Amino acid sequence: MQKKQFLTPADIALELDISTSTVLRKIHAREIPAIAVSDRIYRIPAASFELYKAGRLQSAQPAPLGRPRPRPRIGEGESTPVAVGVAAVRRA
Amino acid sequence: MATIPELQAYLGDLSAILWNFGAEFPCPTLDPYDDGSHGFVISALLPGSATPKPALIKLMETWEPSREGQYALAEYDYDFIEHPLDRRRGYHRHDAEDFLREFGVAVHEHCEEVLEKPACDHYMGLPIDGYEAIRRFTILWGQPGPLGCSKLQCIG
Numbered sequence: 001m002q003k004k005q006f007l008t009p010a011d012i013a014l015e016l017d018i019s020t021s022t023v024l025r026k027i028h029a030r031e032i033p034a035i036a037v038s039d040r041i042y043r044i045p046a047a048s049f050e051l052y053k054a055g056r057l058q059s060a061q062p063a064p065l066g067r068p069r070p071r072p073r074i075g076e077g078e079s080t081p082v083a084v085g086v087a088a089v090r091r092a
Numbered sequence: 093m094a095t096i097p098e099l100q101a102y103l104g105d106l107s108a109i110l111w112n113f114g115a116e117f118p119c120p121t122l123d124p125y126d127d128g129s130h131g132f133v134i135s136a137l138l139p140g141s142a143t144p145k146p147a148l149i150k151l152m153e154t155w156e157p158s159r160e161g162q163y164a165l166a167e168y169d170y171d172f173i174e175h176p177l178d179r180r181r182g183y184h185r186h187d188a189e190d191f192l193r194e195f196g197v198a199v200h201e202h203c204e205e206v207l208e209k210p211a212c213d214h215y216m217g218l219p220i221d222g223y224e225a226i227r228r229f230t231i232l233w234g235q236p237g238p239l240g241c242s243k244l245q246c247i248g
Contacts, residue, residue: 005139005234006234033112033113035227035230035233036231037231045113045114045139046114047113047139048112048114050114057112058107058108058111058112060101060105060107060109061104061108062101062103062104063100063101063103063104063119063121064100064122065096065122065123065124066121066122066124067123067124068126069123069124069126070126071125071126071127071129072133072154074152074154074167074168074184074185074186075167075186075187078184078186079213080186080187080190080191081190081191081193081194081195081248
């Protein structure tokens with residue numbers, strides 16, 4: 001059987017042998033990562049649950065500073081209003 | 093507006109959110125650019141089907157110096173390319189002056205029900221940040237059905 005990509009709070013509750021409301025509390029406390037589809041509906045990526053069970057969830061750490069480099073061109077290759085006007089697509 | 097330490101914290105936060113969804117990407121850095129601005133690029137591969145390629149969340153931001161020690165968000169490119177479902181959603185701010193002059197908005201969106209076959213090049217959008225981009229992309233992630241591009245306002 002193909003492994004599910006996403007789990008529900010009820011799936012998690014069953015696996016951890018706890019109540020669904022406890023799972024929801026853990027989601028609200030950000031102990032279990034979840035996608036809030038709406039105010040009441042949550043979806044938990046199976047990968048997130050595996051990380052949770054393994055105690056391998058990451059806590060946020062400030063990102064390091066990198067080395068100086070050229071500024072990347074955001075939107076490169078995309079048609080822009082000016083480019084559309086001249087029927088051209090900007091390229092590097 | 094943000095200071096460099098605040099941007100480092102913000103980038104670290106975005107990274108942790110994505111890693112905790114099982115996304116794979118190297119630890120990003122907040123890079124100083126040659127024109128005095130700072131920015132970052134994240135290209136995160138999401139778990140799940142890798143056929144034909146894994147789904148990708150790309151987050152790029154460039155922050156320009158504003159007041160003393162402060163930076164203002166100048167450009168962004170948030171893209172969700174869901175190869176397994178052959179579609180794309182994007183939120184962009186670049187070439188803001190051109191877009192403002194032509195369409196009256198600095199930002200725009202992309203929406204492709206079929207990847208690389210957009211019904212419209214640019215859709216009307218409102219500014220968002222990296223958190224909101226991740227929230228919107230992950231709601232779509234792995235969910236079959238239309239993205240709803242036809243309900244967006246095409247601006248050209």
